[in-house]
Amino acid sequence: MPEYxxxxxxxxxxxxxxxxxxxxxxxxxxxxxxxxxxxxxxxxELYAFASRRTGSDSPESAKRAMDWALExxxxxLDDIGFVVGTGYGRVNVPFSNKAVTEIACxxxxxxxxxxxxxxxxxxxxxxxCKVIRCDERGKVTAFAMNDKCAAGxxxxxxxxxxxxxxxxxxxxxxxxxxxxxxxxxxxxxxxxAKSEATGLLREGWPKSKVLASYCSAMSHxxxxxLEQVGVEEDFAITGGIAxxxxxxxxxxxxxxVKALKTTYDTQIAGGLGxxxxxxxxxxxxxxxx
Amino acid sequence: MKAHYGYKDGAGxxxxxxxxxxxxxxxxxxCVPACPSGVFEIIVDDYDDEVAAVxxxxxxxxxxxxxxxxxDRDRPPLPCIAACAPGAISHSW
Numbered sequence: 001m002p003e004y005x006x007x008x009x010x011x012x013x014x015x016x017x018x019x020x021x022x023x024x025x026x027x028x029x030x031x032x033x034x035x036x037x038x039x040x041x042x043x044x045e046l047y048a049f050a051s052r053r054t055g056s057d058s059p060e061s062a063k064r065a066m067d068w069a070l071e072x073x074x075x076x077l078d079d080i081g082f083v084v085g086t087g088y089g090r091v092n093v094p095f096s097n098k099a100v101t102e103i104a105c106x107x108x109x110x111x112x113x114x115x116x117x118x119x120x121x122x123x124x125x126x127x128x129c130k131v132i133r134c135d136e137r138g139k140v141t142a143f144a145m146n147d148k149c150a151a152g153x154x155x156x157x158x159x160x161x162x163x164x165x166x167x168x169x170x171x172x173x174x175x176x177x178x179x180x181x182x183x184x185x186x187x188x189x190x191x192x193a194k195s196e197a198t199g200l201l202r203e204g205w206p207k208s209k210v211l212a213s214y215c216s217a218m219s220h221x222x223x224x225x226l227e228q229v230g231v232e233e234d235f236a237i238t239g240g241i242a243x244x245x246x247x248x249x250x251x252x253x254x255x256x257v258k259a260l261k262t263t264y265d266t267q268i269a270g271g272l273g274x275x276x277x278x279x280x281x282x283x284x285x286x287x288x289x
Numbered sequence: 290m291k292a293h294y295g296y297k298d299g300a301g302x303x304x305x306x307x308x309x310x311x312x313x314x315x316x317x318x319x320c321v322p323a324c325p326s327g328v329f330e331i332i333v334d335d336y337d338d339e340v341a342a343v344x345x346x347x348x349x350x351x352x353x354x355x356x357x358x359x360x361d362r363d364r365p366p367l368p369c370i371a372a373c374a375p376g377a378i379s380h381s382w
Contacts, residue, residue, distance in 0.1 A: 100335045104336070139290070139336065140335075141290055141291075190346045277335070281337065284337065
């Protein structure tokens with residue numbers, strides 16, 4: 001049976017660059033509830049990354065992500081001067097030198113990806129959703145997290161992709177193919193929303209309309225979280241849901257602020273921030289010795 | 290950053306907030322010995338700065354940990370707040 005929630009794992013490395021020329025080689029490993037990323041930075045520039053699904057074993061997931069990021073680079077784990085672990089499984093990264101919270105790492109990663117003008121970061125992850133306010137250096141000044149529920153997170157979207165038999169990567173585009181915006185389904189709980197959506201499908205609603213209804217519910221739930229902290233421009237979104245144009249467009253309409261665009265993979269923001277933290281820590285360590 | 294430690298339940302919000310930007314410039318760290326319940330400790334935060342934090346074991350019991358310093362009437366100044374020279378500590382209740 002096809003698993004529609006399965007998103008495509010990604011890997012990249014800069015083939016035009018020889019990492020041997022770099023002075024500071026550091027890495028960040030973000031072990032989330034749904035995905036794990038390993039990001040390698042050489043002298044403050046992104047060199048390689050891998051983004052994979054998290055398995056049932058956090059240390060193994062971290063290792064798999066790192067092995068894939070290293071593949072074809074000629075680099076080994078021993079060549080990396082400092083590794084910072086972050087995310088839900090940050091204390092379970094066996095080869096990390098330090099653990100840093102994903103809140104701090106996402107702010108730092110967004111600062112790199114979108115530039116120093118970013119003041120509000122919305123991290124829409126697999127299991128939770130965070131609004132982070134930061135300064136021009138990417139240092140956290142305030143934040144708020146969602147309540148304990150999958151509504152408004154990536155996992156909730158995966159549940160809907162499976163329910164409607166639509167690939168998770170097509171959900172956003174399909175949800176925009178409606179003539180009129182339908183009322184949102186429940187945004188309180190994914191189980192309630194799923195049950196409501198099943199009823200709407202029985203009534204004959206097309207998949208696009210049901211998805212529009214869920215994307216709208218999700219953006220509404222996230223907008224209430226944004227209201228708690230306040231949105232100061234520039235505004236950026238990180239995490240997997242940032243790739244869902246259906247949620248992003250509806251959220252932009254709801255809060256009246258456009259999100260910045262980036263050419264980087266938004267899922268690596270936490271890992272990238274962790275690698276940049278690692279760079280500072282390595283510099284400090286070498287300066288002290 | 291304002292770091293909020295605590296929880297909310299049916300009885301209310303019980304958070305101790307530490308403004309780490311103010312805290313990191315403090316040299317005395319008098320909040321730690323000032324608390325009779327041992328609620329505070331000094332940690333190294335994500336930015337490698339030494340700042341005060343609420344001890345993990347107290348984070349879900351703050352209402353009770355702080356109760357001895359919060360009588361119903363004639364409440365004296367809280368020892369942690371009185372000891373904090375940069376004014377970095379606040380309580381939500």
